[in-house]
Amino acid sequence: MSISELREPRRRVGTTGERLLDVRGLRTSFTTRDGVVRAVDGIDFHVNRGEILGLVGESGCGKSVTSLSILRLIAPPGRIEAGELIFDGRDLLKLDSRQMRELRGNRISMIFQQPTSSLNPVFSVGRQLEEVLELHRNMKRRAARDRAAELMRMVGIPDPVRRLDAFPHALSGGMAQRVMIAMALACEPELLIADEPTTALDVTTQEQIIDLLQEMQAEFNLSIILITHDLGVVARVANSILVMYAGRPAEFGEADDIFYRCSHPYTRGLLDSVDYGAYRPGEHLHPIAGVPPRLDQLPPGCAFHPRCLYAEPICRDSVPEFGRVPSGHTVAACHPALAGRLNLHRAGAHASGAREL
């Protein structure tokens, strides 16, 4: 089975094509003893209302820093150097800290990789849900408690009223992630950033959480930025995809464009390195050779060139611009991408084992 078989026609629930978040030229850097490291170096993408954006890339490519930057939760020594974060017509980077605080958890929420440690161990989960409601909705304790129970039921927690008094350590990872989702959605935000929400969970629970996120998205016309390593999940739910490499964007576009007409060698490599069916004799995966570079020791030119199957001398000399390709999506315009010969080349490269995507 290939990735294409996992994709089904997208349910376009309430999609209006209206841009909810427009990230332009975001650049976030961290000052270290050895100098300034750009964890995110000029990325552009946008999220439409009611759509799911999949943000993929290897560890350390800047996915989490991107998401934390959107909420302006980058703590010193990190800082957002440049860019615009246009959320619903306003640049988040121009808001003062109080306005920003009102937005967080209210209009933009975030859930994290480790659900159990994302909950405060000394308070019951009900109390923590109530606090969010008291904070943003000025609800009284009683009303907040009722609403908290309702939210717990909404995210599929059985026996919610009794569970309100449970402490985080008594919950399984899946349950804790449900509680986190309930907290994040308590104030009906427009954008949810899910930073690898299923990484710490076992496989059956992963499915449930992704299903839940999709359900919630449909119900609230929510936009989701889904950060993940799991291309299978992205294939299943994402409307659009941003592929990142070493803090820079490799490719951004509609999910179908990325999966069927990818233009960047790195995207190609990612797609080739996963298989979603049973292993068939004689069929090989094609992992990307090597490891991602350290951000403080980026190779010259295109950061991907030492691992790239298509590398040519020009790749060492210049950093490819991010631009449109004929199919309509944007891509780091390196020579194979521009020439549009990626798929052709690839078919020749792995003639026997190649699968058509």
Place this chain on the structure above:
Amino acid sequence: MASTAPLAEQSLDQPLVARPANLWRDTLRNLLGQRSAQAGLVLLGVVLLMAVAAPILATHGETTNMLDAGETRATGAVRNAAPCIHLLGCAASKSQHILGLDSNLRDEYSRVIYASRVSLEVGFFTVGIAIIIGTVLGAIAGYAGGWADNLVMRVMDVLLAFPALVLAIAIVTVLGPSLINAQIAVAIVGIPVYARVMRASVLSIRERDFVTASRALGASSYDILLRRILPNALTPLIVQGTLGIAGAILDVAALSFLGLGSQPPAADWGSMIGDARNVVFVAPWLVLAPGAAIAIMVLGFNLLGDGLRDALDPRLNR
């Protein structure tokens, strides 16, 4: 809003909780299961009983001179009189004084009983002040970082650089000798310990995921510090505070022994030892009785503190 029905697979994911855990109940259960904590609680129970029931337990007034109470030399009202207990064969003609009389003809036993009130109050007041100030300073230092951290912690280092008692003596010398000033002095000396404990907790807790998570949900710095970090930092503070009470009682007793704390005629274990130090060979009971009382109380707090540390330690808990 319509709520979605729970998924069918839910039962797989359902943890088996009989009833929700309760931090305080768990802690209490753990505490009561420990020998040392049990012993500490018994000892402190004795002291607490002394303090609460002092008027009932005491045979005489705290500051009553026995001559004023109608006794005479003939009934045994002499300076540093030895204990006279009728049950143990003391002549019936003499009036009964379980621990004898001190040099001012006051009943030593009654004074020891009454003085437990002073020591308890001293312990809680002193540590209370030190914890409040130390926690605030430590929280600011740990949370703000940068120059604020440096400023606060360097001042704390200076305080720590002095031997505690010497610094306390210096402070009392400036403020003037009295029980309250002795307590203030000991509290000031105690601040750095709590500031350091709090700062360390804040530094580690502020990096925890749930702090980032609540910030992502819109909590302000104030909320984070007070409602996320402080409750999680309470454990080491409670333990340190309990152990600190013992130290504070000892320090104030030492100041009183030197005449810089509790002033006559008030009963206080430290000053009682100090007053009787010249007659330690003539009337050792005058030194031993308040000394034993101090030891019991300090031991009680130390045992309880150790027990609390174990009871509150999550690594031993579950």
